[in-house]
Amino acid sequence: MILEGQVPGQPQATVMPSLRWSDNLEREAMNEAEKCMIPRETVPGEIQIYSRDENFE
Numbered sequence: 001m002i003l004e005g006q007v008p009g010q011p012q013a014t015v016m017p018s019l020r021w022s023d024n025l026e027r028e029a030m031n032e033a034e035k036c037m038i039p040r041e042t043v044p045g046e047i048q049i050y051s052r053d054e055n056f057e
Helices: 023-035
Strands: none
Touching: none
């Protein structure tokens, strides 16, 4: 849609490279996501912010 300029209020893309799926990157992302820990129960509507050091350890 963006490539053809069909998104309201957005300009048509001038350069849009083709993308391809990476199973390896998907696996790495899943492994990182599984490391995320929520320290306690959340309350509906509550906003929580967590950070890790710059080395993601």
